[in-house]
Amino acid sequence: MGLLSYVARRLALLGLVLLGVSMVVFFVLRGMPGVDPLAAYIAPGLPMSQDALASLRRQLHLDEPLPLQYVYYVANLLKGDWGYSRTAAQPVLDALLARLPATVELAVAAVLLSTALGIPAGIIAALRKDRAADVAVRVVSITGISFPVFWLGIILQLVFFYYMGQLGLPTLPSRGRIGDTIALIDPITPMTGLYLVDSLLTGKLAFFGSALRHLVLPSFALSLISLAAIVRIMRASMLEVLRQDYILLARSKGLPTRTIVMRHALRNAITPVLTTAGTTLGILLGGAVVVETVFSWPGMGNLAAQGILNNDSILVVGFTLFVATMMVVVNLVVDLLYAVVDPRVRY
C-alpha cells in the first residue's frame, strides 16, 4: 500500500471521527431535557420581544426536529460557520484560529521540554535499572504527574515570581506571553504567530528574550503532564533494546557503553517515545486549558475557560470539535514521521 492511499484512508477516518464527535457534542447539547438552546444565543438580561425570539428561533432552525437541526449544524460547520461566540465577540472559528499560535507555541515547548528531560532520564533509569538513580527518576516523574497542574502552576508562580522577587533575585513573569510594553518598543511583524519564531526571523532579540522568559513557567508546568509517560516509555523501550543480540555483539566487540547506547540502542528504542510525544502534543494542545488559565496565556484553552464561565456553549462546543480535529491530525503526522525515523516502517 502506498503512502498516498494510507493518508487518504486516514483522512477518511478523520471524517468519521469528527462526525462522531460532532454528533455526541450536538445531541448532548441539544438533547438535554428542559434546556432551550436559544438561551445560548442571547446575552443574559438582554431584553428581547417574543416576536424577536420567535424569529431568531426560526432563523437558527431551532423549531425543526432534532435530526434535521443536526443536518443544518453540520452543513454550517462545513461552510466554516461554527457559530458566534458571545465571549470572544467574534465567530467561533475566527476566535479559535486567532488564539491557535499561542497554544501551539506553548504545547510544542512543553513537549520539547518533556522529551529533552525525559529521554536522558529514561536512558539513565534503564542503564541503572533498579538502582538508586532508577528509583529516583521514577519517583520524581510519578510525583510530577501526580500534582494537579493548577497547583503546580501556582507554586511555580509563588517561587519564581513572588518569593524570588521579594528576595531581590531575578524573577520569571507570572502571566502572559510577552512583556507589557516590549511589543510597543520593538514590535514584530506576525508571520507564523509563534512569537519565538517570528522574533528570530525578524532578528528582534529583545522580543525573543521576553517571549522566552514568559514561556518558561507555563511550558514547564505543562511538560510535567507528559514527562512521566516519556520517562517510563523510554526506560522500558531502552531495556528491551539492550536485551537484543546485536547489543551483546557490540559489547563483545568492546565498544564503549556510550557508543552502544547513543549509536545503536537509542535509534531503535526511540520510536515508541516519539509516538508518545506526538500523542502528548495532541493532548497538550487541548489540555492546556488549566495552564493557560493560571498563567493568563492567551491561547484557545484560556478562551474556552472564559466560555465555560460565561455559559457560552457555542464556543465550548467549537473548542471541543477543534481540539478533536487537531488530535487526529497530529496523530496522523506522527504516524507518517515513523517512516523518517525508522527505515523499516513502510506504508
Add this chain to the structure above:
Amino acid sequence: MRQLVQVVFALALVVATGAAHASNDTLVWDIAAGPQYVDPVMGTTAQANVMVLQNVYERLVWYDGPGTQPIPWLATGWEVKDGGRRWVFKLRKGIKFHDGTELDANAVKFSLDRSVLLDDPTGIGSFFPTGTAAPGILKGAWEFSKSFGAGKDYSQAAVDRYMAAGAVKVLDPLTVEINLAQPYGAFLSDMATFMGSIVSPAYVTKNWKKPTDPNAGHINGVTAGQRDEWMLSNASGTGPYILERYDRAAGNVVLRANPNYWGGPKGDIKPKLKTVVVRATLDQATRLLNLKAGTVDVADITTAAIFDVIDKKKWLDDKKIEPVIPGVAVPGSFPWLTVYFAKMNLKIKNPDGSLAAFQPFGDIRVRKAFASALDTADIRRNVFNGFAEPNSWGLTPAQFGYDPSIKPGYKYDLDTAKKLLLEAGKELGFGPDKPRDMVLISNATAPWQGYIATQLASNISKLNVGLKLDVKALSFTEYVNSWRSQLTSFSIHSSFSLTADPNPWLSAFGTTAGFWARTSSYSNPKADDLYKQQFQALDPKQRAKLISELMQTVNDDVDWVWIGAATAYGQPTFNPNVLRTSVKGFYYNPTYQGFYFPALWKE
C-alpha cells in the same frame, strides 16, 4: 557539547534579566477579562471595554469628577426647544481627534447616525429606552431599528427614510441639532454614556469597506445592520488617551497619553500617566499575586475573594474596611448599580404555553405573605457579606430619583404571612388539611440564589398553612428559560444597568412592556401613565416627584421583593478594583463605575 552548553547559558542569561516593577509613569491593570471590542456603538457589560471607551472617546456632555449631573464637555452648552423635542448643542472649537482631524458638527451627526444605522443587537437599543411607552429617542430611530422586533429592514430605502427623518442636523460647523421622537428628561444622561461617544468620521470612513451587496443599505462609512470589523479593534476619539495597541486575542490593551489633549472643559486635565496597560488575567490568584508583588497597580477582585484583601470581622461587625495586604488599598464601599430582587409571576404557564391551574400570585395576599416571609436583612449580611443596603425599590442610592421615603408593601413578619396565607388559602384551595406543592427555582451557578430560595421555602413551610415549597437548582439555561417563559412562580434575580439614569429600571419593573414586568405579567395602567409622564418631564424636580409616585404605585401592588442594593463588593456585574497605595487620585463615580485615567498618578 561545548556549543550546547554555550547556547543553554546564553538562554539562561536572556531569561534571567527582566523587568520588575512598573515605572511611575505607567499604570498596569490586571482584569479578569480584557475588552472584547472597542467600538462604542456596541453595548457591553465588560468593565475593560467601558474603561477603554471612556478614556479614548469623549461625549457632548460628561461628568465633573465624582459629580453625577452631566456638564458640557465637547459641547459648550445647549438649548432645549419645542418642549424638549429639539436640542441644539454648541461645540467647542479646535478640538482634534487622534487622527488629527477636527471635531465638528458633522462628526456628531456621523457618530449618532452610525450608532442607529449599525443597529447592533447589544447596542444603543438595549440601553436607551425602548418599549411601547418610550419608542426610542432619536427621531426615526425606532422605525428603523424596531428595537428587537422581527422583520429588520436594512435596505437603502430604510436607511434613506431614517436619514430623511432628520434626527441629527448640522446647523453650522459648530452647531448641531438633535431631534427626538418625544420629550425625554434623561436625554443628557444617556448622551453621557459611552454610547454617546463621538468618533472621527474621517478615520472610520477611511477604513470602511463599501458593501459589495447592492441591496445593503449604507451611508458613506456605515453599513446598516453590520458590525464594522476595523472599528472593533481600532479607535480614534478626542479623549485624553490614545489606543496605542490592542491585542484582541490576548485581551491586552496599551493606552498612551494624548500629547495634544485639549484639557477638558476647565482646561485643567492633563494625563500624568504616560502609559496605561490593561491585561486580561483570568486567574484571580495570579491577579492577587501580581498585586502583592507590585508588578500591577490595580487588579479586580471578585466578591468571593474580598476577605483575602480586607479584614472580615472588622467589616461585618464595625462596617470598617481594613486592608490586610501591605501596600494595597481597598476603596469603598460605594453604591453600585446592581439590585437584588425576587419576582412573583402573576400568570404561571405550562410548558405548552397554556395557563397553569394553580395561580397563587394572582392574589395580592399571597404576594404580600411571600414578601413578608423573606428575611432580607439576614440575606444582606450572610449572602452579600454586608455589601448590600436595604432598598425599598429597584433603584440604588447612586441613582437619580432614589427616594428613601418610599415604603415597600410588606415587612419581614412571619405572623402576618401566616394570617394572609390562611385567608387566601380558603379561596385558592390550600390549607393545613389540603396541602399543595410549590417549586422555587434558583440558578445553580449562583449559589446566593439557592440560599434565598431555601430560606423562603423553610420559612413558609414552617408556617404550616398547607404550602409545601421545594427548591430546585436549575442549570443556567434552564433557569433563564423557566422565568423567561413564565413557567415558574417565584424567581430570584439581580439586575444591572450601565446608565445611572433610573429610566431603564422604572420601565423594567413598572411598565407593562418592561422587561421584568413582562416576564411576570405585571401591569398597572396608572404606573404606565406615570412612567410616560416622568419620561417626558424636563424639570428634574417634577420628574423626581413623578418617579416617587410611580414607585409607590408599583410597591402597593407587591409584585417585587426588594432584597438589597449592592454596594461595591456586593455582587455586581463589574468586579470592584483594589489598588496599590502608590496609586493616587482615585475617585468613584457611580455613573461610570471605574477609572478616569487622567485623574490618576503614582507616587
